[in-house]
Amino acid sequence: MEKILKKILEDNKKFYKDGKVADYIPALGKANIEDCGITIIDKDKNIHSVGDYNKKFTIQSISKIITLMLAIMDKGFEEVFQIVGYEGTERPFNTISYLESEKVKKAINPMLNSGAIAVTSLIKGDGEKKFDRILELVKVLALNSKIDYDREVYKSEKDTGDRNKAIAYLMKSRGIINGDIESTLDSYFKQCSININTIDLANIAFSIANRFEDVDLESHIDKKKLSSLLISIMVHSGMYNFSGEWSAKVGIPSKSGVAGGVLSVVPDKYGIGFFGPSLDENGNSILGYKVIGELSNELDLNIY
Amino acid sequence: MEKILKKILEDNKKFYKDGKVADYIPALGKANIEDCGITIIDKDKNIHSVGDYNKKFTIQSISKIITLMLAIMDKGFEEVFQIVGYEGTERPFNTISYLESEKVKKAINPMLNSGAIAVTSLIKGDGEKKFDRILELVKVLALNSKIDYDREVYKSEKDTGDRNKAIAYLMKSRGIINGDIESTLDSYFKQCSININTIDLANIAFSIANRFEDVDLESHIDKKKLSSLLISIMVHSGMYNFSGEWSAKVGIPSKSGVAGGVLSVVPDKYGIGFFGPSLDENGNSILGYKVIGELSNELDLNIY
């Protein structure tokens, strides 16, 4: 496996040139555009890592999977999907205009910023407690108790978070979300700033692929149903408005973050964590697309 | 004149039944739906008042004329219209979705909430100073130094102001406005809560109709140009998304507020202040439409 991975990384790492690192906050702009690392955990829980697998990066939108999971554990499937939908969309991650229509009663899906903020608003815990519980779940799934968030990134996210503020207050005015908006946003900015590496990501991915079999979720939730739901959400909206094309060309349910991370789940088989901060125009890791795509071909992992 | 006014009021006051008072904040909901008063000031500065002309109500959106005026006096025509446009629109006063498009570089017009918040952001003065200057200008134009704002209405506006907050932060994220959003919003909520009666309104209207001839604006602004601009803005967007129909059917440049006030300007002739809190579906005073419409016919005031 390491051999295959090395070859694929070697063959594709040059493509970092076709993208650029996120620069909407200074901390992200400092990333090394050539970085490229991958970790795969197989059915037998063997861990295969190649490249920059121990470099830290912020989890960003991949945290949306975690908050969705925690909200469902806190409130149940039904209550969560009363304020957020299941559908993919061609709209960008920070879309806001659709929330104006009186016909709209929920955020389109939990992977959009609007949907993720809505989901976060449901998570139990006042003030900082909300985020503490999210961070705790990340540690449990990643099997890494040392995970923390990056204060500098968090501060930058908060300072440039006007668009997310607008989204949150519009949803409040439309009656989609309730409660203290400022503390929900504070948690949202913090959760995006959680620092991880590809091993952490692969562990989270494997926990989903493996139906949370070894994880103590401290909840009576149906683990199989929860993992299936998370996978189907990733399929429809995990890769921003490239999710459909990712399905057609890669065929592995995945979720990406703007710092270059990609979490991929091959149901009942593999958990994959990838890192490569050079992004395409949709905000997905360019190297992630190339490498995971080739891996899918090589190991016949396309689920369709 | 009083006779004509009395007759028109008498004939039309029954139509209050076709509308209802604004109720998005409790303070407005307490208005007496049957109230109806009018004040007209003629070329010779004679004041004619009939009905509930001395009842107090909050100025609400009519303040948008005052803030536009002050912003122009502070920054000049050009700078103001770099962040706000001149065009009418079929969209509602609290429209937000249009601000998402990358092609949009300014608020549509200064009478929408978005445009009025943008305009307020330009007015000189830090913190409470901004509002103090607005209130001062209202006093000067209304020839009434006792005018103040209603604390209860202000508090309600602020508490239910999530939509306006969303609008403001979206404009900030799009680079349309700058500076301290919270203090701009605070001023916006206060200015909507200024307490006036129809005499105050008529005085303000007359000052515009009379090209600010007797007003010391403490500014080198071209008074004729300023009054023409305000009148043309009222024509295109003063009556929400009923402005075109108001032009076609009434033909007098006007601006309404959700508490039931209407300010009407017959250029070089009359200043009119009206009050009737029963609103139609567009948020305009139903009695205002009936009474000012009939007055326009009676005195041949249609400018077209």
Place this chain on the structure above:
Amino acid sequence: MEKILKKILEDNKKFYKDGKVADYIPALGKANIEDCGITIIDKDKNIHSVGDYNKKFTIQSISKIITLMLAIMDKGFEEVFQIVGYEGTERPFNTISYLESEKVKKAINPMLNSGAIAVTSLIKGDGEKKFDRILELVKVLALNSKIDYDREVYKSEKDTGDRNKAIAYLMKSRGIINGDIESTLDSYFKQCSININTIDLANIAFSIANRFEDVDLESHIDKKKLSSLLISIMVHSGMYNFSGEWSAKVGIPSKSGVAGGVLSVVPDKYGIGFFGPSLDENGNSILGYKVIGELSNELDLNIY
């Protein structure tokens, strides 16, 4: 008057360089970009013409005033404004997307393509009869029985009319218009292709300014009400999505066409016809804006 006009034309004709001629159909692209002519008819019916006043050009969108007028004479104010509204809009002339919303029951205004097509659908007459009646009205208002339409332009309009076809069929599917769409569109393309010069335009404008006093409309319509309505519609939407700015800066109710014509009405005073095919980004004649704007200042014609 001729002296004033000559001076204004002389001072401004250089600005043709800031625009370009319409080129979406070949026939329009052949226009001479430097052409510039004006005709003004005063209260005493004196005709003052300067520059290229006898050059022919197609009436294009200015015909929307004529079709609106004829539809009102055919069906009355009420029936017409059941399928078309009065409001200005920041949307472009060929906007279609707003027609998708179930809340929308009419075209925004009769000066948009959608609104004009809707209005045309109401005009009496089967097949070619519809257009014949429109052409006849143009002749009557322009005092020129020789006016005809340009076959080449008509053919080009028709061949490139897919967007208008889409607009018409969408309105039909939404229940806004009825009847034979193809013949309505055929009339629409023909009426845009009517050939006129500035004298014709000025005569039409004067007939409106003069409340159709000398015109036999073969209808019991209230002529004063009709002229006021047309003027207010021009104010709100005559200059595309520049109508509000035109009001603020020129202050004379006007309607423009993409071949470079402008029809301007100073109520009860002047009828003005202008021609200058160099267009700004909104599709209005650049020289028209300069020349009519300066004329407005010079003769104090701003109605606000």
Place this chain on the structure above:
Amino acid sequence: MEKILKKILEDNKKFYKDGKVADYIPALGKANIEDCGITIIDKDKNIHSVGDYNKKFTIQSISKIITLMLAIMDKGFEEVFQIVGYEGTERPFNTISYLESEKVKKAINPMLNSGAIAVTSLIKGDGEKKFDRILELVKVLALNSKIDYDREVYKSEKDTGDRNKAIAYLMKSRGIINGDIESTLDSYFKQCSININTIDLANIAFSIANRFEDVDLESHIDKKKLSSLLISIMVHSGMYNFSGEWSAKVGIPSKSGVAGGVLSVVPDKYGIGFFGPSLDENGNSILGYKVIGELSNELDLNIY
């Protein structure tokens, strides 16, 4: 298998009451709302049919899978996806407004009416040839040379097809599609009117599930890649704006039609054809949702 199917049908057939049959054209309104039938073909090509499996109904939107397949065989993956995208959407099947934006260069996906019309425009064949080739492919995949289209339904589709006409002409004006619009639309209306039963549907579904192994496609296309692509498109947009929720709750790639048909593919395992004309608010068969959902649970067919 028949036993399981019978039990599921028995348990669920009462739910027809929660929906209603399509009625936008008279022919569809005549369907028997209680009809319910299913056919499943397993890996060993055994055919299991229960209920109203031999009732004829029109294929409607399920034909979009066939036309996508034929267009790809005619023009290749790349050329097809230059005018149509891969993304799911929360928009309804007949959405048109998104096509106005200048940023939009393609239809969102091939399962929307816009996307399907675009795809049809690419299929080789002039005039009626286009449709003849589509019908031929349906016959081949369904292993049924007697399949034909319903003239009455076709005529109705055509007569009420104004919205689709608008969509087609808007796409033409935007440069997304070319060629003779009327013949493309004619083919589109005909292909929606093809008459089939659940056995035909199951055969088509099985051909996809089985990677077209036994089918002579008369094309050098990569059969595995083609079937994967069709499945991923079904996942993202096969069930209208319920596709994401269908994935989350049923987990079997499917495509529905407004006459009540559902085609479902369990990759490498089963081909399923379902018929039940009682529709939910999204236009999907209510009984299809219930029955296929329970089947998915019962046989553990959820692919996530």
